[in-house]
Amino acid sequence: MNQVVVLPVFIALCFALMMFFFKKHRFAHHIGLLGLGAILAASVWLLYGSYDEGILVAQLGGWRPPYGISFQADVFSSLINVFIAILAICAYVFSMDEIKSYRAHAGYYSAMFTLYAGANGVLFAGDIFNMYVWIEVLVVSSFLLLSMGQDKKQITGALPYVLLNFLGSMFILSTIALLYGLTGALNIAQISIELASVPDVATATFAAMFIVGIGIKSAIFPLFFWLPESYHRPPAAVSAFFAGVVTKVGVCALFKLFGLVFFREMPYFKDILVWIGILTMVTGVLGAVALYDIRRLLSYHIISQIGYMIFGLALFGVKGLSAAIFFIIHNIIAKSNLFFIGAELKRLGGSYNLQKTRALYRAYPFMSILFFISAYSLAGIPPLSGFWGKLGLAQAGIEEGEYFGVAVCFGVGLLTTYSMTKVWILGFWECSDKTCHLTQKYHLKRNVPIFILSAISLYLGLFPTLVLDLSTLAAEQLLSPELYIQKILGGAQ
Amino acid sequence: MSTLIIRVAAKYLIAVILLYSLFLLLRGHNNPGGGFVGGLAAAIAWSMFGIVYKESVTKRLFLTPSKISALGVFVMLLSGVMGLFGGGQFFSGIWVQIGGIALGTPLIFDIGVYLTVFGAVVNIVTYFEESL
Numbered sequence: 001m002n003q004v005v006v007l008p009v010f011i012a013l014c015f016a017l018m019m020f021f022f023k024k025h026r027f028a029h030h031i032g033l034l035g036l037g038a039i040l041a042a043s044v045w046l047l048y049g050s051y052d053e054g055i056l057v058a059q060l061g062g063w064r065p066p067y068g069i070s071f072q073a074d075v076f077s078s079l080i081n082v083f084i085a086i087l088a089i090c091a092y093v094f095s096m097d098e099i100k101s102y103r104a105h106a107g108y109y110s111a112m113f114t115l116y117a118g119a120n121g122v123l124f125a126g127d128i129f130n131m132y133v134w135i136e137v138l139v140v141s142s143f144l145l146l147s148m149g150q151d152k153k154q155i156t157g158a159l160p161y162v163l164l165n166f167l168g169s170m171f172i173l174s175t176i177a178l179l180y181g182l183t184g185a186l187n188i189a190q191i192s193i194e195l196a197s198v199p200d201v202a203t204a205t206f207a208a209m210f211i212v213g214i215g216i217k218s219a220i221f222p223l224f225f226w227l228p229e230s231y232h233r234p235p236a237a238v239s240a241f242f243a244g245v246v247t248k249v250g251v252c253a254l255f256k257l258f259g260l261v262f263f264r265e266m267p268y269f270k271d272i273l274v275w276i277g278i279l280t281m282v283t284g285v286l287g288a289v290a291l292y293d294i295r296r297l298l299s300y301h302i303i304s305q306i307g308y309m310i311f312g313l314a315l316f317g318v319k320g321l322s323a324a325i326f327f328i329i330h331n332i333i334a335k336s337n338l339f340f341i342g343a344e345l346k347r348l349g350g351s352y353n354l355q356k357t358r359a360l361y362r363a364y365p366f367m368s369i370l371f372f373i374s375a376y377s378l379a380g381i382p383p384l385s386g387f388w389g390k391l392g393l394a395q396a397g398i399e400e401g402e403y404f405g406v407a408v409c410f411g412v413g414l415l416t417t418y419s420m421t422k423v424w425i426l427g428f429w430e431c432s433d434k435t436c437h438l439t440q441k442y443h444l445k446r447n448v449p450i451f452i453l454s455a456i457s458l459y460l461g462l463f464p465t466l467v468l469d470l471s472t473l474a475a476e477q478l479l480s481p482e483l484y485i486q487k488i489l490g491g492a493q
Numbered sequence: 494m495s496t497l498i499i500r501v502a503a504k505y506l507i508a509v510i511l512l513y514s515l516f517l518l519l520r521g522h523n524n525p526g527g528g529f530v531g532g533l534a535a536a537i538a539w540s541m542f543g544i545v546y547k548e549s550v551t552k553r554l555f556l557t558p559s560k561i562s563a564l565g566v567f568v569m570l571l572s573g574v575m576g577l578f579g580g581g582q583f584f585s586g587i588w589v590q591i592g593g594i595a596l597g598t599p600l601i602f603d604i605g606v607y608l609t610v611f612g613a614v615v616n617i618v619t620y621f622e623e624s625l
Binding site: 003006010013014017021058059060061062 | 559560563566567570573574576577580581582583584585586
């Protein structure tokens with residue numbers, strides 16, 4: 001059973017290779033769907049296993065912890081992984097329609113699989129250096145996907161992304177080196193024990209350096225400016241997958257490190273994270289309000305939503321963390337779906353620019369309703385999924401006495417609603433002068449993923465109990481490092 | 494770069510370097526060496542071939558360099574799976590004694606590394622050679 005932890009990464013790598021060898025074959029990418037289906041099955045199995053038996057640990061090569069590399073699946077990582085797998089399938093199906101053959105021949109599908117393998121590795125790695133390696137796998141594949149196509153604009157967008165991400169990697173790597181020098185441990189559970197005997201200054205430095213390193217990758221407040229420059233340039237399937245996976249995985253790594261390692265030692269980091277969260281929320285949403293290009297607008301919303309997650313982490317209680325985990329899940333689904341719908345707006349309405357595009361509602365009511373669901377989920381209107389995340393954050397914030405932060409949450413929520421309403425009015429609602437006529441057909445491969453994601457979004461809104469319970473469980477696990485220490489090092493001590 | 498001396502010498506040098514790369518690969522498990530260095534050495538031999546004879550190396554290889562790299566990763570994964578079925582854990586080492594020589598899955602893993610590094614470096618070198 002424990003070996004299943006390795007399975008998603010393994011399947012993803014195998015299929016990446018297969019896609020690479022047969023990239024010129026006409027039906028190669030159809031076989032990839034099989035792989036993604038297998039990954040989803042393995043992820044659900046893992047979620048069930050970690051729910052049923054607690055944390056699952058696989059020791060690679062049979063080497064005992066803390067010396068060997070361990071892969072661990074807790075409820076947190078498997079829960080996130082299930083939704084990433086669903087998103088991966090949707091992005092994959094979408095790209096079967098969108099991606100032109102020259103991209104496929106340059107290895108597009110294999111890069112998608114390695115990106116997924118990297119994301120999985122980060123989620124499941126129990127060893128901090130191994131986590132770094134997977135972050136690199138993730139980031140290098142994302143470079144590939146960003147710059148593929150040799151479009152000049154794409155390269156200009158990819159350049160700041162590449163440079164800043166290397167800087168971030170350098171931060172992470174040097175932190176790991178320092179940490180190893182001081183504690184002699186790389187296993188997260190072991191580090192959690194050893195840090196008790198390390199001077200506070202050093203621990204604070206490590207935590208701060210991790211925030212900077214991972215913060216560059218997940219676009220938190222002062223380090224986000226590469227994101228709106230690069231995320232809107234690649235094809236929509238890539239943007240959507242990036243929006244749902246690359247930045248979110250960074251946040252997940254931060255959750256894992258702070259939950260398991262740093263928070264017990266460093267309570268005063270709470271204030272720093274609260275302020276990072278607040279500033280990220282506000283700057284992101286202000287950027288979004290000012291813009292009319294739907295893809296850039298959505299890129300700014302990514303930043304603003306990252307702010308909510310950091311705020312949830314900063315509250316550092318089961319309630320805040322579980323709300324943040326629910327929020328990540330809701331975001332993986334809703335935000336990526338909006339990127340897909342943005343691409344449809346371009347295809348059906350004629351432009352990414354809201355002022356130029358034709359309004360879709362009369363000709364494509366179905367698509368408009370799907371947009372409505374996702375957009376207002378993001379804004380957090382009551383029966384939809386974003387509401388539960390924000391409600392949880394607000395409750396936890398009030399309990400913790402972070403009244404200002406909660407007020408900012410509501411303000412940003414209002415601005416998000418405003419910005420989504422702007423998209424709805426300009427892009428979808430009927431305006432007499434630029435109504436869209438039924439010229440394009442619905443494409444099944446594009447619209448089924450959108451439908452599925454919207455349905456999941458609706459499900460998360462109407463029946464949130466299951467996922468809320470799971471995320472509460474995940475938060476409880478994350479906040480009790482003893483469980484990990486016992487499970488991973490239990491035999492060794 | 495293609496004087497007579499170097500063209501004659503290259504033939505022998507390439508053979509020696511390739512042999513040496515295999516030596517490094519096989520020596521690697523317990524002593525300094527291993528798949529990475531071995532792959533680099535082999536890549537040096539092939540790049541030398543390309544530079545001296547002004548002939549595209551890729552035509553002489555059984556697969557394109559990038560596919561050799563991918564094959565290498567595949568071999569590495571294979572060694573992991575063999576560990577899973579033979580030792581219960583992914584990447585467990587399985588060893589067999591054949592005539593006093595211990596052979597095991599770490600060697601297969603190293604061969605994978607060798608192929609990956611070789612393919613990647615040859616790919617980079619040929620790319621630069623062709624664009625020069």
